[in-house]
Amino acid sequence: MGLLSQGSPLSWEETQRHAEHVRKHGILQFLHIYRAVRERHKDVLKWGDEVEYMLVAFDHEKKRAQLSLIGEEVLHTLQEKGERVNPNHPTLWRPEYGSYMIEGTPGQPYGGTMSEFNTVQDNMRKRRQEAASVLKENAALCTVTSFPRLGCPGFTIPESPPTPIEAGASKSLFFPDEAINKHPRFSTLTRNIRHRRGEKVVINVPIFKDKNTPSPFIETFPNDDGEAARAVKPDHVYMDAMGFGMGNCCLQVTFQACSISEARYLYDQLATICPIVMALSAAAPFYRGYVTDIDCRWGVISASVDDRTREERGLEPLKNNRYRIDKSRYDSIDSYLSEGGEKYNDIDLTIDKEIYDHLVSEGIDHLLAQHIAHLFIRDPLTLFEEKIHLDDANESDHFENIQSTNWQTMRFKPPPPNSDIGWRVEFRPMEVQLTDFENSAYVVFVVLLTRVILSYKLDFLIPLSKVDENMKVAQKRDAVRQGMFYFRKDISKGGNAVVDGCGPAQNGTETDAEEYALMSIDTIINGKEGVFPGLIPILNSYLENMEVDVDTRCSILNYLKLIKKRASGELMTAARWMREFIASHPDYKRDSVITDEINYNLIWKCHQIAQEQVECPELLGVGFNKAKYTGTKTDAF
Structure with a gap:
């Protein structure tokens, strides 16, 4: 959850007075990091997931489900029992925006071996059990993206x-x-x-x-x-309020690349995948006690942290502000970073010209310089009195102050100062799912996709304006079945190949509208003869050429079957399942209103599904992960 400095927070007026200082020293801190680690190669491929949870209290007599404001207490207990006793504890817990939320990650990052995929679900289950063990009776840990009655009286x-x-x-x-x-x-x-x-x-x-x-x-x-x-x-x-966006839960994955150039290549390629996976993971159809006409949280969060003034939004002439800014701080990316992606940068990019010129004069290439200069058009939003004057050579708080409050679909993350951590990219658009099995499936799918992108030198790039259009479509109701998305037709050719496994090659040709076409999620994920090979078939081809033990192969196939059947519509997204649950509820009056009792029944059912107390074949299939418990190697579905 971004930068969590301790100290005395300044008011906006005080923070604003230091804004130029933060930007200036943030750039100096970035340059120190860049100079120190730009030549680092062959870092180990590592990755990790972040799952956000809501703490829910059930009143079975009154049939109410409420968000329990005990996150701080639960977090303290988990940390005292875990990482503070054992630095190698298998789980880590961190605070989140809501006082009813906590975030769990694996204690150590996963490595590059295929067998690691077989440990993800076990670790997620361990997190859920560990947190549940410190809760009182009738309290539960839920992985629900948006709480349906958030903001209603008594929620x-x-x-x-x-x-x-x-x-x-x-x-x-x-x-x-x-x-x-x-x-x-x-x-x-x-x-x-x-x-x-x-x-x-x-x-x-x-x-x-x-x-x-x-x-x-x-x-x-x-x-x-x-x-x-x-x-x-x-x-x-x-x-x-900000809480209506940042008070939702999500699922994120961070990857360590072998070098800065490979990180930039992955950043670009995965940016095109963000809207596809967001639609596939849709799980947020309800807000403030109403059934709404969207399935994803993204636009809600974007609006919830939109600090742009009327001038910056283009509603008034520029007078007190420097820029017109097209997007909120929380939105899709605005520029590709790899050389192969440069020709697809067709969005007007607002940059701080002075910062850009400074970066270029210090040897930063055009694409990275404009990326940083674009992030730094924003003001710092929080500043602590004790953190104003820092050692730029050994600290990065001012850089992270701006970096971590640009919440985009992808985040390009330089190594922290004086650490053995490499260049990383963070994949941020996914909605959290009800069960550990589903969350594991989405994580493994995205991680496997990075391996295939690097191994097969794939090229998913399309004009960035088309990715933005895809982001809008992805949030619509039932986009996974009804939406059409721009996607590259031939992903095996083009100039964005990886050179020696560590970066993109140059390509100076013009973009061609024939390179991409509108496709359904089913076509993109599962393929359609004569149109597109499909990501799942490509992943299966990759797996056939890898040495994978039987148990891991079984787990991966189960995960990919879930993704395959969600994409085809054979299995429901969480959003569609929730809609149908509400629509068929005996108390629902077809007036778009989610009452306390309807909310209770829905969240309780979500909890039972997550605890594997009831089956939900329309969401998960039949016997979706029984192989995990019986030791048999049967199909997941």
């Missing part, structure tokens, strides 16, 4: 009313400050985003129009001072 326990006053962090009509993690970074981020923007954040999500949904659907808010009335759109669910 937390203890119940905390919202505080829509200026003195609070969020000033929200719905989301109480008590639901924000107590670490000063989180409340300071919340307050400073609002203060920098000059108003509360605005999130409008289209309502799903069911048979009895009012048309037009228009809400009024009794405690509104007028700001909500100005911001809300007809036929949309309105939200007004």
